[in-house]
Amino acid sequence: MDVVLLSRIQFAMTIGFHFIFPPISIGLAWLLVIVEALGWKKKDEVYVKIGKFFGKILALTFAVGVASGIVMEFQFGTNWAQYSKFVGDIFGAPLAAEGVFAFFLESGFLGLYLFGRNKVSKGVHWFAILMVAIGATISAFWIIVAGSWMQTPAGYIIQNGRAELTDFWAAVFNPSTVIRFFHTFDAALITGSFMMAGVSAYFLVKKRHEVLAKKSMKIAVIFGLVVSLLELFPFGHESGREVAKLQPEKFAAIQGLYTTQSGAPLAVFAIPVMPPPELKAKIEIPNLLSWLAFGDPNAEVKGINEFPQENLPPLFITFVSYHNMVVLGMLFILLTALGSIQLYRNKLWESKKLLRIFIWAIPFPIFACELGWIAAEVGRQPWIVYHVMRTHDAVSTSIVPGDLLFSIILFFLIYLLIGILYIYLLVKEIKHGPENITEREVLS
Amino acid sequence: MDLNLIWFLLVGVLIIGYAILDGFDLGVGVIHLFTKDESEKRIQMNAIGPVWDGNEVWLLTGGGALFAAFPIVYATVFSGFYIAFILLLAALIFRAVSFEFRGKVNSIRWKKLWDIAFGLGSLLPSILFGVAIGNILRGIPIDENGNFIGSFVDLLNPYSILIGLLSLSMFTLHGAIYLTTKSEGELRDRMIKLISKIWTIFVLLYVVATFFSIFEAPYLFDRILNNPLFWILFILLLGSVLYLPVVVKSAKFFLSFILSSITIASVIGLTAVSLFPRLVPSNINLNYSLTIYNSSSTERTLFTMLIIALIGMPIVIAYTIFIYRVFKGKVEITKESY
Numbered sequence: 001m002d003v004v005l006l007s008r009i010q011f012a013m014t015i016g017f018h019f020i021f022p023p024i025s026i027g028l029a030w031l032l033v034i035v036e037a038l039g040w041k042k043k044d045e046v047y048v049k050i051g052k053f054f055g056k057i058l059a060l061t062f063a064v065g066v067a068s069g070i071v072m073e074f075q076f077g078t079n080w081a082q083y084s085k086f087v088g089d090i091f092g093a094p095l096a097a098e099g100v101f102a103f104f105l106e107s108g109f110l111g112l113y114l115f116g117r118n119k120v121s122k123g124v125h126w127f128a129i130l131m132v133a134i135g136a137t138i139s140a141f142w143i144i145v146a147g148s149w150m151q152t153p154a155g156y157i158i159q160n161g162r163a164e165l166t167d168f169w170a171a172v173f174n175p176s177t178v179i180r181f182f183h184t185f186d187a188a189l190i191t192g193s194f195m196m197a198g199v200s201a202y203f204l205v206k207k208r209h210e211v212l213a214k215k216s217m218k219i220a221v222i223f224g225l226v227v228s229l230l231e232l233f234p235f236g237h238e239s240g241r242e243v244a245k246l247q248p249e250k251f252a253a254i255q256g257l258y259t260t261q262s263g264a265p266l267a268v269f270a271i272p273v274m275p276p277p278e279l280k281a282k283i284e285i286p287n288l289l290s291w292l293a294f295g296d297p298n299a300e301v302k303g304i305n306e307f308p309q310e311n312l313p314p315l316f317i318t319f320v321s322y323h324n325m326v327v328l329g330m331l332f333i334l335l336t337a338l339g340s341i342q343l344y345r346n347k348l349w350e351s352k353k354l355l356r357i358f359i360w361a362i363p364f365p366i367f368a369c370e371l372g373w374i375a376a377e378v379g380r381q382p383w384i385v386y387h388v389m390r391t392h393d394a395v396s397t398s399i400v401p402g403d404l405l406f407s408i409i410l411f412f413l414i415y416l417l418i419g420i421l422y423i424y425l426l427v428k429e430i431k432h433g434p435e436n437i438t439e440r441e442v443l444s
Numbered sequence: 445m446d447l448n449l450i451w452f453l454l455v456g457v458l459i460i461g462y463a464i465l466d467g468f469d470l471g472v473g474v475i476h477l478f479t480k481d482e483s484e485k486r487i488q489m490n491a492i493g494p495v496w497d498g499n500e501v502w503l504l505t506g507g508g509a510l511f512a513a514f515p516i517v518y519a520t521v522f523s524g525f526y527i528a529f530i531l532l533l534a535a536l537i538f539r540a541v542s543f544e545f546r547g548k549v550n551s552i553r554w555k556k557l558w559d560i561a562f563g564l565g566s567l568l569p570s571i572l573f574g575v576a577i578g579n580i581l582r583g584i585p586i587d588e589n590g591n592f593i594g595s596f597v598d599l600l601n602p603y604s605i606l607i608g609l610l611s612l613s614m615f616t617l618h619g620a621i622y623l624t625t626k627s628e629g630e631l632r633d634r635m636i637k638l639i640s641k642i643w644t645i646f647v648l649l650y651v652v653a654t655f656f657s658i659f660e661a662p663y664l665f666d667r668i669l670n671n672p673l674f675w676i677l678f679i680l681l682l683g684s685v686l687y688l689p690v691v692v693k694s695a696k697f698f699l700s701f702i703l704s705s706i707t708i709a710s711v712i713g714l715t716a717v718s719l720f721p722r723l724v725p726s727n728i729n730l731n732y733s734l735t736i737y738n739s740s741s742t743e744r745t746l747f748t749m750l751i752i753a754l755i756g757m758p759i760v761i762a763y764t765i766f767i768y769r770v771f772k773g774k775v776e777i778t779k780e781s782y
Contacts (some may be wrong), residue, residue, distance in 0.1 A: 046713030062543055067540035071533050073507045077522030078529050088515020089741040093749055096512040100756035107501050108767050111494035119770050168748045396523035398592045407530040425548050
């Protein structure tokens with residue numbers, strides 16, 4: 001095993017694990033902004049209870065997110081030293097900006113939100129959760145700036161053996177930043193709604209805390225429907241168009257288009273096999289891909305055969321992860337739409353089957369986030385910076401495979417432990433429910 | 445003043461900010477490891493509960509700023525100190541989750557487990573930061589292309605371990621002083637006793653480390669005696685260290701916290717002044733050292749980052765002060781506590 005492969009495994013593992021948590025925190029934080037505003041304005045204790053209960057879930061998730069995120073800030077230096085030297089002039093700035101504009105804001109005000117409920121006025125307390133939500137969102141923005149620059153680099157020139165900044169705003173708002181930000185941020189909102197909906201559904205099925213659960217379910221389902229629809233159109237759609245325009249090899253790979261054609265069909269289902277690359281058992285809709293990508297049903301879409309072999313991303317994993325993400329996205333619309341219809345007909349509280357599905361659907365948006373991330377990042381390979389620097393040129397030269405095996409095993413064990421404990425404590429917190437909080441706290 | 449110099453100062457400010465703020469909660473963690481009484485442990489954890497996370501952000505932002513301003517240093521030091529950094533990160537991960545996990549299960553064993561994770565997660569970084577600084581001060585094997593060519597074992601040398609113990613004593617002292625501002629009665633009395641012991645250890649270690657440095661890294665003393673900044677920091681250090689026991693004795697705890705903060709700032713300031721303009725000396729050839737000029741980003745990036753810092757940091761400082769004011773005073777255990 002070489003240093004490049006091991007470094008990639010470690011990076012994928014650490015980021016993949018970390019990326020479970022921020023979407024939940026961002027989504028829940030914005031939902032709590034709504035909940036706390038209702039509690040404050042309506043002077044309704046039930047909303048305060050919802051806030052306290054989901055605040056505990058937010059705190060747990062946030063803590064694991066912070067813990068797993070510490071590694072991220074330093075891993076570019078430890079494992080990708082050549083990359084850090086080459087792009088440091090551009091890539092360090094968004095990471096530093098994330099610290100200055102986001103980390104301080106979210107962590108400081110989360111402390112105030114969780115521990116300051118009785119120490120500050122209701123308005124200041126609401127402001128605290130608003131700052132947590134804004135901070136988490138700004139954090140997402142800056143890290144997406146960094147990630148997008150690797151996909152569609154802009155605002156730089158190559159000189160003195162490195163990439164040097166020429167235009168800060170061009171680098172920040174590189175061609176894929178804005179759409180990737182909305183696409184990812186909206187995915188986080190979906191993740192938060194499904195967390196809140198699933199937990200509320202659990203209480204409704206168990207006939208516990210029903211007054212509270214009906215209110216939180218209502219907020220989560222309606223909010224969830226809006227954000228799930230927005231994810232399909234415009235965010236998902238525009239994301240796809242951006243890839244088609246700017247990264248045609250990646251587009252061909254995720255769509256499974258192996259030969260260039262006009263009036264390209266959209267593969268709804270298929271099993272990619274290779275070599276040579278081919279789709280088996282496929283179900284296609286004629287001309288749809290051309291129309292979706294370029295707004296013209298007869299437009300030509302470039303296939304994999306157009307590009308040199310050494311510039312191609314892995315085909316199987318990109319196709320499969322992208323398609324499963326889309327399927328899950330459709331499922332979110334279906335579920336939240338059914339939920340909203342039942343809500344409108346005043347029958348949601350009796351629809352036990354649907355409620356049960358909502359419980360099981362809690363992790364689905366997380367899967368969708370991970371799949372989307374895999375499609376985007378694996379689709380960028382073999383480049384670490386698209387068409388500028390190759391991944392195998394980017395690793396640290398001073399580390400040996402033994403070092404990496406040690407760190408991979410160590411992080412794997414730590415994350416496994418923390419992951420299991422997170423789920424255990426989350427389930428425990430949910431089963432415990434929002435009431436009796438005082439009683440338990442006195443015991444501990 | 446050129447931008448490289450400004451960024452040398454700003455990275456220094458971030459490191460000092462981190463050492464003062466996370467320093468006291470690392471110190472509280474170390475003290476926690478040796479505390480037996482359960483209610484004292486809870487007071488200790490809740491004394492830092494609402495603020496530790498914000499304090500650790502100083503480290504993350506410092507890392508980001510180092511990456512942005514001096515990417516060659518970021519890349520060379522972190523990849524060179526690979527195993528040490530992985531251990532540091534592992535410790536910080538355990539420390540971060542232990543706050544949230546500890547109180548969630550009502551079992552003595554569970555609590556003990558996370559007490560140990562929190563304690564070791566504070567002890568290990570307190571030492572490792574010093575070990576890293578020690579290695580940087582004595583120089584690391586950097587070749588003419590700015591690449592690190594040493595190994596992990598080289599990092600464990602008597603000088604660096606001494607600096608590791610020095611940073612441990614400095615943070616523990618700072619943590620004990622912080623706890624006097626947050627507690628009453630027995631716990632506070634115990635802390636006052638602890639302060640006088642650790643103060644002695646800290647002063648001894650600092651004197652020994654200074655003399656050791658003359659042999660280990662003579663270049664640190666090249667020009668500093670003519671540097672007025674050196675003398676200002678030296679006098680600040682001397683004054684704050686010597687005045688500290690007097691202030692603790694007369695029970696002015698907040699003032700003693702300010703004094704130990706000044707001590708930390710001047711210790712780090714003196715280190716920075718003696719390194720300047722080098723950031724990482726090379727022990728192969730001093731001319732291969734990474735300096736604030738040969739390891740920096742371009743002027744454009746440094747300028748952009750300066751604007752970001754000038755807009756962002758005043759806002760950060762304003763709301764940090766606001767949040768600390770909300771939580772000022774003695775710890776009260778309530779139902780929201782850890």
